[in-house]
Amino acid sequence: LFDRVSALLKAQVGPDVFASWFGRLKLHSMSKSVVRLSVPTTFLKSWINNRYLDQITTLFQQEDAEILKVEIVVRSAMRGTRAPIEADITVGDAATSAPAAATARRNAAQSLGHHATAALPAAAKLPVATPLFGSPLDPRYSFASFVEGSSNRVALAAAKTIAEAGAGAVRFNPLFIHSSVGLGKTHLLQAIAIAAIQSPRASRVVYLTAEYFMWRFATAIRDNDALSLKETLRNIDLLVIDDMQFLQGKSIQHEFCHLLNMLLDSAKQVVVAADRAPWELESLDPRVRSRLQGGVAIEMDGPDYEMRLEILKRRLDVAREEDPSLNIPADILSHVARSITASGRELEGAFNQLLFRMSFEPQLSIERVDELLGHLVNAGEPRRVRIEDIQRVVAKHYNVSRQELVSNRRTRVIVKPRQIAMYLAKTLTPRSFPEIGRRFGGRDHTTVLHAVRKIEDLISGDTKLSHEIELLKRLINE
Ligand code: ADP
Numbered sequence: 001l002f003d004r005v006s007a008l009l010k011a012q013v014g015p016d017v018f019a020s021w022f023g024r025l026k027l028h029s030m031s032k033s034v035v036r037l038s039v040p041t042t043f044l045k046s047w048i049n050n051r052y053l054d055q056i057t058t059l060f061q062q063e064d065a066e067i068l069k070v071e072i073v074v075r076s077a078m079r080g081t082r083a084p085i086e087a088d089i090t091v092g093d094a095a096t097s098a099p100a101a102a103t104a105r106r107n108a109a110q111s112l113g114h115h116a117t118a119a120l121p122a123a124a125k126l127p128v129a130t131p132l133f134g135s136p137l138d139p140r141y142s143f144a145s146f147v148e149g150s151s152n153r154v155a156l157a158a159a160k161t162i163a164e165a166g167a168g169a170v171r172f173n174p175l176f177i178h179s180s181v182g183l184g185k186t187h188l189l190q191a192i193a194i195a196a197i198q199s200p201r202a203s204r205v206v207y208l209t210a211e212y213f214m215w216r217f218a219t220a221i222r223d224n225d226a227l228s229l230k231e232t233l234r235n236i237d238l239l240v241i242d243d244m245q246f247l248q249g250k251s252i253q254h255e256f257c258h259l260l261n262m263l264l265d266s267a268k269q270v271v272v273a274a275d276r277a278p279w280e281l282e283s284l285d286p287r288v289r290s291r292l293q294g295g296v297a298i299e300m301d302g303p304d305y306e307m308r309l310e311i312l313k314r315r316l317d318v319a320r321e322e323d324p325s326l327n328i329p330a331d332i333l334s335h336v337a338r339s340i341t342a343s344g345r346e347l348e349g350a351f352n353q354l355l356f357r358m359s360f361e362p363q364l365s366i367e368r369v370d371e372l373l374g375h376l377v378n379a380g381e382p383r384r385v386r387i388e389d390i391q392r393v394v395a396k397h398y399n400v401s402r403q404e405l406v407s408n409r410r411t412r413v414i415v416k417p418r419q420i421a422m423y424l425a426k427t428l429t430p431r432s433f434p435e436i437g438r439r440f441g442g443r444d445h446t447t448v449l450h451a452v453r454k455i456e457d458l459i460s461g462d463t464k465l466s467h468e469i470e471l472l473k474r475l476i477n478e
């Protein structure tokens with residue numbers, strides 16, 4: 001029964017959320033009408049109680065109509081010398097609110113979906129300062145564990161500047177970080193929040209996923225509590241919003257717009273992450289979009305081999321701190337770093353699986369590793385070329401910056417590389433002309449069309465250029 005309910009729950013909330021919150025959920029005991037489930041920490045208990053208990057109860061009742069009640073209990077620590085330090089940093093007023101309000105909140109959370117809460121609560125030290133309220137911070141997502149590389153150097157530098165600047169010293173505002181999934185946005189944003197909370201200036205920090213922001217506002221409005229919520233948010237120094245692409249709903253966006261204007265106008269720092277650039281957030285209120293575009297937007301790319309290896313090594317170090325008997329041989333680590341190229345997420349999955357396997361198959365061969373991780377390796381299918389890769393390679397080759405490539409500048413030294421990059425984007429990716437235009441600083445699709453025709457014409461009469469393009473294609477596919 002428990003396994004069936006787990007499977008249903010996983011299907012409902014998605015594998016990411018499931019792994020984060022229910023991966024360590026176990027059946028504790030069961031009577032005719034009461035099911036007890038256990039989790040390792042009180043933090044997980046209150047999180048599941050607040051957000052998912054109704055959903056879980058309904059699932060059990062669907063499977064067995066006799067079940068009246070589901071309870072979450074905390075199981076005692078089994079091993080490990082350091083007991084987890086707990087702190088409830090989700091909602092400041094969760095403990096004191098009336099049961100009816102709590103139920104309303106739960107329902108609102110469920111009707112809003114469950115995308116953006118994949119951070120794992122971990123058994124490590126949480127920041128000592130108290131954030132006002134927000135989504136949970138994962139203490140493992142710190143600057144210390146964030147691996148620097150060419151693909152994220154600029155974003156990391158900006159993030160550190162902000163975390164160190166404290167209140168009032170606003171340099172890049174808002175800072176907008178974007179990348180496709182699994183490339184470290186959440187990690188970096190949480191690192192900013194954690195560092196800012198721990199800084200001696202103790203700025204008032206709020207870290208929120210856009211989903212959480214919507215949920216919090218929806219319930220506040222329902223409970224006639226919106227004023228005090230706004231009052232709270234008005235008085236913060238640093239607002240960090242993750243997964244901005246999920247912000248939906250007219251009135252919520254209106255509220256967000258107010259908040260954004262107010263914070264920015266009073267020189268309070270705002271950091272936002274999304275899976276696309278600000279100008280590509282099409283479902284967003286145009287006023288919000290334009291304010292987000294008024295700051296600095298930085299894109300992060302995928303980790304290269306050295307970074308992937310370093311990420312794995314640091315993961316192993318952390319795991320070995322908990323349990324020194326754990327190990328993964330160096331040749332296997334580098335093999336994994338070489339073959340898992342998709343994103344940090346796949347890398348993390350691969351690492352966890354390996355660690356688990358090695359505990360009862362210590363002599364894993366490389367062939368066996370490939371077999372185990374086959375589904376995470378995308379070696380079989382042709383690699384998908386990304387517009388970011390094209391821009392990066394072309395910019396480097398012609399010695400211009402990527403910013404210049406997507407800028408409005410029309411000097412010859414930039415126009416030609418830009419046209420070549422657009423041509424390559426059209427020939428190497430399935431993207432449409434308007435989409436490519438957007439990715440090149442919001443240009444019209446006719447501009448892209450023109451660029452592609454132009455380069456096609458030039459190639460036919462210019463062997464030097466056609467060789468150059470062949471070279472670029474090889475570089476892009478590396
Ligand atoms: P995103 O929010 O962009 O989807 P995440 O921040 O959730 O990505 O990253 C996915 C996983 O990859 C996390 O476990 C994260 O710690 C790891 N990761 C990604 N980039 C880095 C990096 N530069 N250094 C260390 N870990 C990273």
Ligand code: MG
Nearest residue numbers: 185186242243
């Ligand atoms: Mg994320």
